[in-house]
Amino acid sequence: MNRAPLVARKMLQYPFARAYSSVVLSSLGVAAAVASAATSTVDGPHTRPVVKTAIPGPRSKALLEEMGKSLSTSQVAFFTDYEQSCGNYMVDADGNVLLDLLTQIGSLPLGYNHPAVMAAVSSSSALTPLVTRPSLAMFPPSSWPELVQSTLLPLAPRGLSEVTLMMCGTCANENAFKAAFINYMDVKREKPLTPDSEEYSSTMLNQPPGSPKLSILSFMGGFHGRALGTLSCTHSKPIHKLDIPAFDWPVALFPRLQYPLDQFVRENEMEEKRCLAEVEEKMEKAAKAGEPVAAIIIEPIQAEGGDNHASPNFFKGVQSIAKKHGASFIVDEVQTGGGATGITWAHESWGLTEPPDVVTFAKKMIVAGYYTTLDKRPKEGYRIFNTWMGDPIRLVMLKAVAAEIRSKDLLSQFRESGDVLLSGLRELEECYPFLVHRARGQGPFCAIDCHTTNQRDTVISTLRSKGFNLGGCGEVGIRFRPALVFEPSHASLFLNAFEDTLAELSR
Structure with a gap:
């Protein structure tokens, strides 16, 4: 498959990470500071997936057993260390770093522990509604x-x-x-x-x-x-x-x-x-x-x-x-x-x-x-x-998110990331039609189908073992729900892993 030239052309246009000013977080206990230097990125210290154990790993399995004593666990994938998660990367309880293309079922607009959002909820004006509700x-x-x-x-x-x-x-x-x-x-x-x-x-x-x-x-x-x-x-x-x-x-x-x-x-x-x-x-x-x-x-x-x-x-x-x-x-x-x-x-x-x-x-x-x-x-x-x-604290967060989207023109970047992701998925379905097909989407809100549920689940679990978190939709679909800070470089990183996975499964 000759996808490298396409990715190379697109990658020349986009630096891997955008710089954000550092913020000093108050001691609310929500999460640790994600960055301290002016050159810190939204992804914090994370630049790529790092897999140390099986997923779920031993710590997640122990927590699963503990949680099962009082709560339902049938739908739990693995436990997450939210304090260590930053931007597009989530860190699980075993220290595995995953590029997250699901982002809490599409509910994180700026990813994990974004400095602007952390600063907003750490302000003194946010404390009273947080406590009083x-x-x-x-x-x-x-x-x-x-x-x-x-x-x-x-x-x-x-x-x-x-x-x-x-x-x-x-x-x-x-x-x-x-x-x-x-x-x-x-x-x-x-x-x-x-x-x-x-x-x-x-x-x-x-x-x-x-x-x-x-x-x-x-x-x-x-x-x-x-x-x-x-x-x-x-x-x-x-x-x-x-x-x-x-x-x-x-x-x-x-x-x-x-x-x-x-x-x-x-x-x-x-x-x-x-x-x-x-x-x-x-x-x-x-x-x-x-x-x-x-x-x-x-x-x-x-x-x-x-x-x-x-x-x-x-x-x-x-x-x-x-x-x-x-x-x-x-x-x-x-x-x-x-x-x-x-x-x-x-x-x-x-x-x-x-x-x-x-x-x-x-x-x-x-x-x-x-x-x-x-x-x-x-x-x-x-x-x-x-x-x-x-919930007033959520509105405080939304105000910070909206300001960040406007000031960084994130939706334009997000659409470009969607172009990279969707075009890559379409090339993969051409190369591996017996594994994936029906690539479709609007922006990075996209999906691709496998031919059977078992095939889909195997693809997702294999990608997760390589440090990429994504989810299923329907009976055979794989869905993508990245944060708005998802860049074309992140899409390329994932597509390379996806191609490797499909190549392995086709042998």
Whole structure:
């Protein structure tokens, strides 16, 4: 395989690490200082993977046994030394240094122990909300309006000016459902609600009209969370849903595109038209059954379901159908938002003529919640409510992250890293088609498939043994979720190891 010239050309353009000013961290006990010299890099002392033991190693195995006495351990991969982890590199409990292309399931925007974030949470102004953790919907601090307006509103998707904060991606989606239901009924309601309305008494018995028969339409392969409503809209893996009662809500097929895209243009267009026709059919069927769809929820990329993509025309078609039926169009950007695809919001690449009704977020945004328009705000208090309604320390962190992204133009670099990574994956599938295929992605948010689950698991475990951490998606996919400080040089380092691994497995 002749990949060296491509990598060499790209590598000439990018230095391995960018310099950051050193910061002096306070004694919060969050982590040790990652650097002390002005020439320190975001990766701290780490310049490459270093593997000393098997992964998991003896220390991780001992901790696993200890933890198993009181907590579930079936999903634990290995234990991590977070104080020693820096930038793109995580260090495990046995001292192994791994280039992390998964970054806590895509939730670390600037990697581990980034100096700017550490400085932000170490400031005296961050200590009080960290210790007090106010109930923001009832007793917000006096600094809260300015912090929200200076941090969250500049990041808002175009056309959306209202933000509601939550604790995680699941509850962001769950409460987006509630907001959609409330809005749907507000539009349909002929007269204002009063405390003596039949709605008030009937809802206490879970009966109409207070508890109306409404539904959410979702897509096969989607993942939106593990609460009861979101789990009813999750269709990625059976184990997530097994034994849990679910709402009988409509689910439509999501397109299964054929790759390479330029060789299957007509086939993919027909597939998307077929899926849009089914969405229309499901909407009409739900309305006739007396359980109309109040919202359609969709991911720009079906992450947990296998990194499934669709064209902008497909998403425009879904939005058009939602609008036709008076349903909210909810775009779940929990995984793709905050720059994960190389742009702040993945849906903004679709060229929509009007914004989605709701955009949910979490992960790389650090704080969770949803954006919408002012008219979608419930008229009464306590309808979208919990004890905390977000976390002020997370917003302090997000402010530092957003400033770092702007000052370093990280998204431009991130897109370039994605070009290196995705082009390398495509070259590898050409060379080893019997091992990997269907390389796809938007920015570094990309994936490649093996042909069987066992084959995929072998590739991941082999790469982990060489010091590269990544994860699976769907049944056979390998997914990449690096931090925004991921550079083309990191991509090249990984691709060389990936090529070596595929060569070994093909012998």
